Amino acid sequence: MVNTVLITGGSGYFGQVLSKQLLEQGTHVRVFDLNVPDLSHPNLEFFKGSILDRKAVKQAVSGVNKVFHNAAQIPLAKDVDLFWSVNKNGTQIIADESAAARVEKLIYTSSSAVFGAPKSNPVTENTKPNPGEDYGRAKLAGEIVCKRVMQRHGLDVAIVRPRTILGHGRLGTAHILFDWIERGLDIPVLAGGNNRYQFVHSDDLAWACIAASKVKGFATYNIGAAEFGTMRELLQVVIDHAGTASRIKSIPMGPTALAANLASVLGLSPLGPYHSLMYGRSMYFDISKAQKELGYTPKYSNSRMIIDSYDRYKANKASLSKGGASHHKSPVKQQILALVPYLLRMIPG
16 A cells, blocks of 8 residues: 655645655655645655645545645744634644544644743743744644644644754745855844754754654654754854854844834834844753654754755855745845844944
């Protein structure tokens, strides 16, 4: 019997990373997305559709063993209505139809944004979620939807919460950072940049999602790197690797967050509330549960993954202007942020 899985949002950045790992393992992959994936494989099929279209979802889940639910509106979209319609209502449809089709497992890729700015670290699976903005609240609503369908209809669910994702070809806001460093421009940190901040490589996250799909019974896993340090240390790693004249400049957190949020509301900045909330604050997971129950052993440290991401950015720079359907695979327009490095020149050091 052919093992077939469905990946919602399978044409997005992480969806394609997950697809590649599953295909390498001999799994038949069905991608459900509005956009055609960039990869092709004899065991890859594509279903075009929206997760808000119940009829299309019903067809997509028919005959599959497992569903990896990755389709979502991300912070860069900055559309509150879409956060709720896609991240909550779309998840409701996916969970309902997965239960009706009697799939073996639904793996929901949530977000560390459900915790907002935590009062203490490390964050564990037992830490109470407390999202600080609409994206995090909508992702948490998606988790609640999955749990309710599990309780009412017996759907087996795993919730995977990743830290901020980096990896080969991952751009989004990282494109701004890499562009500034390559050009030797100064880089801002908030309140000294001494906040400990953890990332996760897309390859490690995909491995964890696949491992979680093999566990019977409900479980939640926090996924991140095992080796990480402060934001200032991480930025210095990239600057040293690039060998440019960029310097790290500290700016105050409070006024900067207010200015960033105002620029976002006025449509002058690509950043959303989540970015200004978290850039200067510590956030890291305790990954011991995933290590123990999944055998999760991340291959990438913060330093290694950001260097690899920077190198991939430089190697593919010529093609970046083409962009793409996925926010995470496309360069971001800097808008008013383009002025920041020049304003930083006024700060001594």
